Amino acid sequence: EIVLTQSPATLSLSPRERATLSCRASQSVGSSLAWYQQNPGQAPRLLISDASNRATGIPARFSGSGSGTDFTLTISSLEPEDFAVYYCHQRSKWPWTFGQGTTVGVK
Amino acid sequence: EVQLLESGGGLVQPGGSLTLSCTASGFAFSESALSWVRQAPGKGLEWVSTVGTADDTYYLDSVKDRFTVSRDISKNMLYLQMNSLRADDTALYYCAKNPVGDFLDSWGQGALVTVSP
Numbered sequence: 001e002i003v004l005t006q007s008p009a010t011l012s013l014s015p016r017e018r019a020t021l022s023c024r025a026s027q028s029v030g031s032s033l034a035w036y037q038q039n040p041g042q043a044p045r046l047l048i049s050d051a052s053n054r055a056t057g058i059p060a061r062f063s064g065s066g067s068g069t070d071f072t073l074t075i076s077s078l079e080p081e082d083f084a085v086y087y088c089h090q091r092s093k094w095p096w097t098f099g100q101g102t103t104v105g106v107k
Numbered sequence: 108e109v110q111l112l113e114s115g116g117g118l119v120q121p122g123g124s125l126t127l128s129c130t131a132s133g134f135a136f137s138e139s140a141l142s143w144v145r146q147a148p149g150k151g152l153e154w155v156s157t158v159g160t161a162d163d164t165y166y167l168d169s170v171k172d173r174f175t176v177s178r179d180i181s182k183n184m185l186y187l188q189m190n191s192l193r194a195d196d197t198a199l200y201y202c203a204k205n206p207v208g209d210f211l212d213s214w215g216q217g218a219l220v221t222v223s224p
Contacts, residue, residue, distance in 0.1 A: 036152075046210055072174075091205075101151045
């Protein structure tokens with residue numbers, strides 16, 4: 001199976017700072033990678049699909065980049081509601097897999 | 108508005124069975140694949156199973172031969188029949204829709220399954 005490794009595990013930042021999250025795949029997934037946000041007690045929400053396409057209703061401060069094995073989610077200026085856990089997910093090959101998550105916390 | 112509502116969760120003994128249901132509305136049910144994703148308490152997300160628009164099915168290895176995913180297009184319902192449950196199946200089970208060729212773009216709120224003596 002394709003293993004997705006996210007780094008860092010935890011990111012401590014202040015509002016209005018820039019957040020850069022990484023996801024590395026154990027083999028190429030092309031651009032078949034998504035990012036999700038999960039707030040405590042809530043279901044995950046799709047942010048980015050196909051590595052760089054923002055989902056409907058997602059603010060422009062969220063952007064995704066990368067292809068192959070290395071991917072990045074960037075939040076250009078953190079808003080209070082952005083402090084959450086973020087997961088990457090590949091659907092290139094079965095079984096689908098998720099990264100272990102990056103927690104973006106308040107510094 | 109897309110809505111996905113899971114039901115059927117609960118406490119079950121190891122080796123027991125449980126069937127989760129997901130009631131869907133607000134989208135073309137027959138034109139979308141549907142998936143189950145679970146999250147053990149305090150842990151990350153784990154994909155469990157997907158049923159495609161042609162009723163093709165896919166499973167996580169650890170649930171293959173124990174879980175069965177199915178859909179009833181006439182009722183807009185998704186199901187996950189779970190047999191031979193183990194303690195490590197304890198999790199919040201989400202149903203989610205993924206348009207053909209796309210990712211999980213809508214999720215339910217989850218159904219909690221606890222496997223314990």
